[in-house]
């Protein structure tokens with residue numbers, strides 16, 4: 001029978017620490033986009049999970065900064081906002097959001113600590129080696145008002161790069177009864193999405209609501225729950241997938257891998 005007995009865990013900070021087995025009647029795997037589930041399901045259950053990955057050259061540089069007046073009231077009034085990627089004409093964008101107010105004697109300061117992100121698709125990556133180089137990139141890759149905004153921003157922390165986001169989906173519904181009867185995937189472990197469209201949190205929230213409905217219905221047996229969930233999750237996930245990937249098909253260097 002396809003049953004997952006539980007999880008084995010050990011402290012990852014102490015190399016060689018002993019592992020412990022934790023048993024459970026029903027296992028919810030929410031270990032994120034790097035979930036090892038496909039690997040051990042293949043090794044332990046001889047199960048090949050059909051998977052699709054879309055690589056669209058996503059990258060970002062995030063940092064915290066204090067914004068100062070630019071002299072342009074329109075730009076200074078944007079406390080939260082930015083410009084989105086609009087493929088294939090513009091493959092780069094930026095976003096600013098306020099984090100908290102700060103005490104300052106400088107009358108040119110906005111008095112707000114902001115989180116700023118410059119991002120791209122199509123591998124047109126913003127540099128993170130220096131703020132000067134990031135500003136140069138901004139000059140040529142973003143509308144001029146965002147260059148002016150960033151030029152008047154004092155960076156207060158590291159420029160943090162991230163280049164690993166992909167769209168990825170696993171087709172569990174098609175596996176039917178071959179899928180373990182007491183085990184489900186949730187969140188990024190099941191689907192990951194282009195962050196630009198904000199489905200990463202919405203998707204697991206919708207799935208959990210559905211899961212809760214199934215669990216609270218008294219007439220389902222535990223052994224049927226993962227199959228019912230996989231069927232219902234499939235249509236929710238596909239909605240989020242369509243929203244998140246439709247534009248990515250226009251990206252010139254898009255690479256799709258089906259396994």
Ligand SMILES: Cc1cc2nc3c(=O)[nH]c(=O)nc-3n(C[C@H](O)[C@H](O)[C@H](O)COP(=O)(O)OP(=O)(O)OC[C@H]3O[C@@H](n4cnc5c(N)ncnc54)[C@H](O)[C@@H]3O)c2cc1C
Pocket residue numbers: 030031032033060162165186187188189193195198199200201202204
């Ligand atoms: C740059 C970027 C920006 C994003 N912006 C947005 C946004 O604006 N809006 C939005 O909705 N979504 C956004 N997302 C997506 C969102 O962050 C994810 O969809 C969401 O975090 C998925 O949650 P999760 O719990 O499934 O996975 P995760 O948040 O990845 O959590 C999984 C957790 O499991 C832990 N874990 C993994 N393996 C093990 C193990 N073996 N033992 C113990 N623990 C383990 C990991 O350490 C991690 O803490 C963004 C993603 C990225 C990369």
